[in-house]
Amino acid sequence: MESLILGIDPGSTIGYAVLDLDGKLVKLDSLRNSDLNKTVSKINGLGKVVAVGTDVSPVPKFVDKFASNFGAKIIEPKNDLQLRYKKKLTKEYLKDKNIKVKNKHELDALAAALVAFKHYQPLFNKINNHLNQINKEYLNKEIKNTVLRKEIPIKRAIDES
Template identity: 25%
Template sequence: MDPGVYTAFAALNLKGELVASGCEKEASDERVVEIIRKVGVPSLIASDVNPPPSFVQKVAARFNVRLAYPVRSLTQEEKKTMGSFIDDVHTRDAYGAAMKAYHAYENRLRQIEGMETSLDRDLLKHMVVQGYSLHNAELMLTRKEEKRVGAEEEKEVKKEGLEHKRDERVMRLAEENVNLRKALEYEKARIAEMEEQLKRAKNARVGEVARDSEVRKLKERLERAERYIFFLKKKKRGA
């Protein structure tokens, strides 16, 4: 996403292919959420700048997905290279954010694409992007599939019961870990944004202090000049 007066979005599928993009003037977060929902269920929301804008944080929180942003803000040259086929600069920025995030997961997504499994690969990819390990993602999806087909009626065997409880605990801990990671990412992004705002405020204050100092110096020079003019006028009258 690239928010602003013109808010742009670029949606990639889990193969890194652009499936939708657009740009709207003065789009609210509600409007952006509506647009994204029409495209599909997001695995993450990405920003091209660090710290990510609060608008992007808000949209990610609405979908309860991870927020991706670069270690350093992407340059215009980087975004132009990635999205050279996109004319609109705002949409290109959004595409750059999406591609940067995709590249961070590309190897793991390719691994899932090439593996032998009866599970839904897109769901596996979605969960891995959300922060689950591949093992835990497979375990959770397998359990869900077993419940769906009614295969969870286990025999009254203690060992199987213990294994089931252990797996349930692993899944619960994995889910808690992912939720904690999301919360941590949101807090990091929020703190980074506040630090940036504080930095701008300090710079503005430094500028004000510098201007105040300059004004004070000018006033002193003016007063000296006025005193000198008064002295010259007095001297002239005495002459």
């Protein structure tokens, strides 16, 4: 099952954005009048959520419960993300993609997912560089999955693969 990074915007309309560990958008959607269980079941079939991003600090209770439901880490900003920053970040990400953000909730969720992805990007770059050096680029997803899920060093993840 593929590891995923989730951005979530709780409220009466819940926005969520799901990225794979290469930063590719898997799903962007919003649910009106949903609850924790319905939202979890919508996302559950997509893969294993290993990190949940939020666009506000402190972390909302819904996001906290959601992350614990998946056993995922929470990535929160030091301060609330400003709307201007969220628009810039998402516009840049979507510029070459034929994807429409339908509402504010999806925008917030996508921004949260992108911030969480950027949090892990240095680690992912290290993994990519390490695999390139040993000509094992084909292990990219597997090693990223293993390092994030088991929280083990890159070399050990490669040795165990």
